[in-house]
Amino acid sequence: MKRFYLAIAATVTLMAGAACSSSDPGSASPAVPPAQAPVDAGTKSASTGDFNDVDVMFLQMMIPHHEQGMQMVRLAATNAGRPEIKDLVSAIELTQADEAKNMTGWLQQWGKPTTVDPNADVHVNHGGLPATNPEVIAELARSSGAEFESKFLNLFTGHQGAAVEMAQREVKEGASQPVKELADRIVKSRSGQIQQMLTLLGQQ
Numbered sequence: 001m002k003r004f005y006l007a008i009a010a011t012v013t014l015m016a017g018a019a020c021s022s023s024d025p026g027s028a029s030p031a032v033p034p035a036q037a038p039v040d041a042g043t044k045s046a047s048t049g050d051f052n053d054v055d056v057m058f059l060q061m062m063i064p065h066h067e068q069g070m071q072m073v074r075l076a077a078t079n080a081g082r083p084e085i086k087d088l089v090s091a092i093e094l095t096q097a098d099e100a101k102n103m104t105g106w107l108q109q110w111g112k113p114t115t116v117d118p119n120a121d122v123h124v125n126h127g128g129l130p131a132t133n134p135e136v137i138a139e140l141a142r143s144s145g146a147e148f149e150s151k152f153l154n155l156f157t158g159h160q161g162a163a164v165e166m167a168q169r170e171v172k173e174g175a176s177q178p179v180k181e182l183a184d185r186i187v188k189s190r191s192g193q194i195q196q197m198l199t200l201l202g203q204q
Contacts, residue, residue: 051110052175058166059103059179060116062186065163066100068132072156075141079148084200092193099182106179132159153197160190160197 073089170183
């Protein structure tokens, strides 16, 4: 079972490295901290003239992705036993809460909806909606002990790998400089988190 989780997590990491951008998240040092300094949307204003459809879609897709991530992180804060996992998810929760606030603020500033279009056809060119199956999260919530930790690390590695892929596309094709800067930090921080989680999986 341990090998199963390691194999899937490693595969997700390789997929993230082969995403739309030419940047290589795998080259990020494992020492990259999971929490990055948040961007203040009020400080770096994204004016109505410096964004494109890629920026809007990135933010609309990333906000619910963050919400799902927060569900899993809060489960880990309660159900995980190892302090290394608790420290990791505590830092992630703070970072992603700030990011979600900024992303919502940019969309509101542009007069764009903060919710993504549920029509899957709209997102075909963006790789589809990067959602983790709610049933899988519900199953995670019913787990405990070492089983929970293995499931969480495996699921969250894949979840953050999807964030890397979305952010790489934004860095390459977006127009808003503040949003592209956020996306670049997401590529680096999530790649660092993936490396940390792979290490924790290997220690089980």
